[in-house]
Amino acid sequence: MKICYIVAMRAEATPFIEHYGVELLAGFFAPLPCQCYHTQVNGSDLYVVLNGEQHGSDLVGCEAASVATLAAIQKIQPDLVINSGTCGAFRSNGANIGDIYLGSGVMFHDRRVPGDDAWGTQALGNYPVWEGTSALAQKLGFKLGKVTTGSSLDMQPCDEQIIRENHGELKDMEGAAIAFVCSLFHLPILFVKSVTDLCDSGAATYDEFSKNLALASENLRQANVRIIDTLIRAL
Ligand code: ADE
Numbered sequence: 001m002k003i004c005y006i007v008a009m010r011a012e013a014t015p016f017i018e019h020y021g022v023e024l025l026a027g028f029f030a031p032l033p034c035q036c037y038h039t040q041v042n043g044s045d046l047y048v049v050l051n052g053e054q055h056g057s058d059l060v061g062c063e064a065a066s067v068a069t070l071a072a073i074q075k076i077q078p079d080l081v082i083n084s085g086t087c088g089a090f091r092s093n094g095a096n097i098g099d100i101y102l103g104s105g106v107m108f109h110d111r112r113v114p115g116d117d118a119w120g121t122q123a124l125g126n127y128p129v130w131e132g133t134s135a136l137a138q139k140l141g142f143k144l145g146k147v148t149t150g151s152s153l154d155m156q157p158c159d160e161q162i163i164r165e166n167h168g169e170l171k172d173m174e175g176a177a178i179a180f181v182c183s184l185f186h187l188p189i190l191f192v193k194s195v196t197d198l199c200d201s202g203a204a205t206y207d208e209f210s211k212n213l214a215l216a217s218e219n220l221r222q223a224n225v226r227i228i229d230t231l232i233r234a235l
Contacts, residue, residue, distance in 0.1 A: 001044040003231065004078035005224075006069050008051050008174050009058045011213055012085050015221035022048055028075070033059060034068040036076075044232050047076050061151055062177035069181040080130065080231070081189045083178045084224055086196040086216045087147070088155070088171040088205065095145075095195050097212050100223040101170055102137040103129050103147040103191025106179045109162045109171070110150035124166070125149075127179035130188035140226055145169030147191050149176035153206060155199050171199055192227060194220045 007013040022037035029036060033052025038045065049072045051059040069081065083103075089095030106127050113123035137144045148168035150159055155171065163171065170193050182189040194216035197208035 001080070001232070002047065002076060002078040003044060003080050003082060003228065004047040004049060004072050004076050005082045005084055006049050006051075006065065006072060006174075006178050007084050008060045008065060009085070010050055011058075012217050012220060013048055013050055015218050016084070016224050017048060019221055019225060020046060022046065029071050032067060032071055034071055036072070041228060042232050046228065047072070047078065061173050062149065065174035065177040066181055069178045073181065073185050073187060078187065081178065081182050081187055082192060082224075082227070083175055083189065084192045084220050085172060085174060085194075086209070086213065086220075087193040088197045088199040088209075089145070089169060089195040090200050091198045092200055093145070093169050095143075095169070095198060097195055097198065097208075098215050098219050099143060099195045100219055101143045101145045101191075101193045101195070102133050103170065103175065103193060104133060104144040105129060105146040106175050106189075106191065107146070107148050107166060107168070108150065108176045109148040109159050109166070109168060110152070112158065112162075124162075125176045125180060127176065127183045127189075129179070130190040132188075133190055136190070136227065136230065140223075140230065142223065145193075147172055147175040147193065149173060153209070155205075160199075170195075190227075192220065192223055194223070
């Protein structure tokens with residue numbers, strides 16, 4: 001079994017990388033900026049792929065996530081892709097800072113394409129997630145919520161309208177792009193998300209995100225260790 005994590009920011013992956021002592025496979029994706037780490041856990045291969053950096057900062061967003069996911073799938077040929085990362089959520093849905101959610105669905109919230117149903121459907125995405133997601137959430141006691149993805153950290157009223165109309169709960173910048181690439185390869189995708197900020201708290205999103213990034217990333221480590229143990233034991 002090969003499990004491949006796709007993670008946007010190094011800070012989100014660091015506690016996890018340190019926990020497993022995964023090793024950098026230098027030059028694995030050259031000349032792409034993505035970085036690949038690998039180890040074995042009880043006979044299963046664990047890969048952690050970071051989007052990499054450009055202009056001195058971690059590459060976040062859909063473009064970098066698509067490139068990393070495509071390169072990872074083609075080179076690693078994983079059995080399961082897992083996107084682990086931070087997200088915004090809504091206090092009005094009962095979310096708290098540091099909560100761990102598994103993604104019950106995934107779509108885009110900022111692709112407004114007028115036209116017929118086919119264009120509208122393509123724009124929103126609504127890709128499949130791994131069929132075992134809900135059973136895993138129940139078994140490990142994690143919340144479930146729909147991931148919605150856009151290219152901005154802030155939330156404009158038109159984004160919020162689409163999120164609310166589609167019952168989105170977790171706002172990120174990569175999930176749907178990763179799921180899009182997985183859908184092309186018919187590969188299962190599991191989302192593990194940790195809440196850094198509440199989109200309806202009234203606080204400045206970047207300040208809230210920065211303040212809670214370390215806590216949310218440590219919670220991701222703890223959640224992912226339990227998830228990997230469970231997945232590997234199920235083999
Ligand atoms: N990642 C963490 N918080 C986020 C937010 N509010 N929107 C998009 N991506 C995020």
